[in-house]
Amino acid sequence: MSPSPAPLRVAVVGAGAMGSDHVSRITRRISGAEVTAVVDPDSARATAATALAPGSQTYSSFEEALDATPIDAVIIATPGFLHEPVILPALERGLAILSEKPLSDTVESSLRIIEAEQRLDRPHIQVGFMRRFDRGYLELRELVEKGENGALLALHCAHRNPSTPPNYSESALITDSVIHEIDIVPFLAGEPIVSVEVKKPRRNSLAPEGLVEPQFVLFETLSGTLAIVEISVNIQFGYQVTTEAVFESGVASIGRAETIQVASAGTLGQGVTPSYKERFGAAYDTEIQRWVDAAARGAIDGPSAWDGYLASVVADAGVLAQSTGEKVAVEYALEKPAFYEAGASLTSTGA
Ligand SMILES: NC(=O)C1=CN([C@@H]2O[C@H](COP(=O)(O)OP(=O)(O)OC[C@H]3O[C@@H](n4cnc5c(N)ncnc54)[C@H](O)[C@@H]3O)[C@@H](O)[C@H]2O)C=CC1
Numbered sequence: 258m259s260p261s262p263a264p265l266r267v268a269v270v271g272a273g274a275m276g277s278d279h280v281s282r283i284t285r286r287i288s289g290a291e292v293t294a295v296v297d298p299d300s301a302r303a304t305a306a307t308a309l310a311p312g313s314q315t316y317s318s319f320e321e322a323l324d325a326t327p328i329d330a331v332i333i334a335t336p337g338f339l340h341e342p343v344i345l346p347a348l349e350r351g352l353a354i355l356s357e358k359p360l361s362d363t364v365e366s367s368l369r370i371i372e373a374e375q376r377l378d379r380p381h382i383q384v385g386f387m388r389r390f391d392r393g394y395l396e397l398r399e400l401v402e403k404g405e406n407g408a409l410l411a412l413h414c415a416h417r418n419p420s421t422p423p424n425y426s427e428s429a430l431i432t433d434s435v436i437h438e439i440d441i442v443p444f445l446a447g448e449p450i451v452s453v454e455v456k457k458p459r460r461n462s463l464a465p466e467g468l469v470e471p472q473f474v475l476f477e478t479l480s481g482t483l484a485i486v487e488i489s490v491n492i493q494f495g496y497q498v499t500t501e502a503v504f505e506s507g508v509a510s511i512g513r514a515e516t517i518q519v520a521s522a523g524t525l526g527q528g529v530t531p532s533y534k535e536r537f538g539a540a541y542d543t544e545i546q547r548w549v550d551a552a553a554r555g556a557i558d559g560p561s562a563w564d565g566y567l568a569s570v571v572a573d574a575g576v577l578a579q580s581t582g583e584k585v586a587v588e589y590a591l592e593k594p595a596f597y598e599a600g601a602s603l604t605s606t607g608a
């Protein structure tokens with residue numbers, strides 16, 4: 258029997274909500290990888306996360322970790338505007354990279370990242386659009402592809418968070434939250450988003466002062482499928498992400514039955530997941546396992562930096578639509594480079 262390959266040595270950069278969740282995931286549920294470095298300038302957070310991964314060390318910067326210990330791969334879980342300063346040195350060293358969504362906070366930064374990546378021999382960056390690994394979304398996409406119910410006409414999407422973290426701004430509704438629908442709508446429809454419009458109903462008085470939400474974001478795809486997204490981020494009751502798809506001869510819905518339904522004492526009840534960690538727990542596990550397995554063979558297996566770039570272009574248009582109230586056309590300045598075509602089983606969105 259040949260010996261099993263050495264585990265992938267992973268640095269997790271950013272040990273907040275998502276980073277510490279990934280540390281725990283890799284340690285407990287993922288095979289073929291181990292967390293060897295946790296990077297966070299907040300030493301209490303770094304220390305708490307290393308406690309989840311026996312043998313890992315804390316570092317206050319990515320550079321310090323790179324100098325101190327061998328690293329094969331990096332998970333980037335800092336706020337979006339801090340992804341590029343980690344991605345660029347990681348690319349220079351040829352590391353496998355899992356960047357949490359968004360790829361970066363601006364189109365310009367996303368462009369710099371894809372330019373730098375294309376200097377390498379193949380894609381190294383996978384973006385954390387985990388919905389592409391969620392069973393419900395995958396089944397819905399299969400239904401669209403089979404075409405048995407006719408063409409996909411429309412998507413009703415609800416994206417509901419119980420509350421917002423500090424410093425959550427109006428543009429974050431698009432760049433931090435709806436960015437998931439910006440990725441998943443083309444994934445389901447098989448074609449790119451071409452316009453975006455934002456409408457604002459009566460404001461939720463439970464939202465922090467100055468935050469105007471909920472909002473309704475209307476996307477149109479190339480052949481005219483409409484996706485309407487309700488984004489509510491202080492809805493209190495729990496975390497809920499649902500989609501109803503309207504076909505020519507049928508409807509399909511996902512996301513309403515993540516927990517057991519109980520009929521008792523004259524009521525029919527069902528729990529609601531408290532956060533994204535429970536709602537998408539299985540999807541994150543699959544995403545990270547497939548990223549690790551792909552890294553071992555020198556590949557990615559999921560949304561690429563190109564998908565991250567496309568999402569940043571749509572998000573930009575969405576933020577403009579928030580302020581103008583007008584329909585904004587999405588202009589993609591680049592054609593998809595051949596570099597991003599090869600071996601990308603989950604990356605094709607037709608753009
Ligand atoms: N895929 C998903 O469903 C989710 C993805 N995310 C994404 O994960 C990323 C992190 O978000 P959260 O964990 O919610 O944020 P967070 O605020 O909880 O954690 C961010 C951490 O980064 C650390 N940090 C700041 N500067 C740093 C630096 N230079 N080097 C290393 N660490 C640094 C902070 O001290 C903090 O501990 C974001 O990109 C976010 O969009 C977040 C939640 C869910």
Ligand SMILES: O=C1[C@@H](O)[C@H](O)[C@@H](O)[C@H](O)[C@H]1O
Binds near residue numbers: 418533
């Ligand atoms: O990515 C996530 C958060 O950053 C974002 O703030 C939430 O709105 C999303 O539901 C969650 O999946």
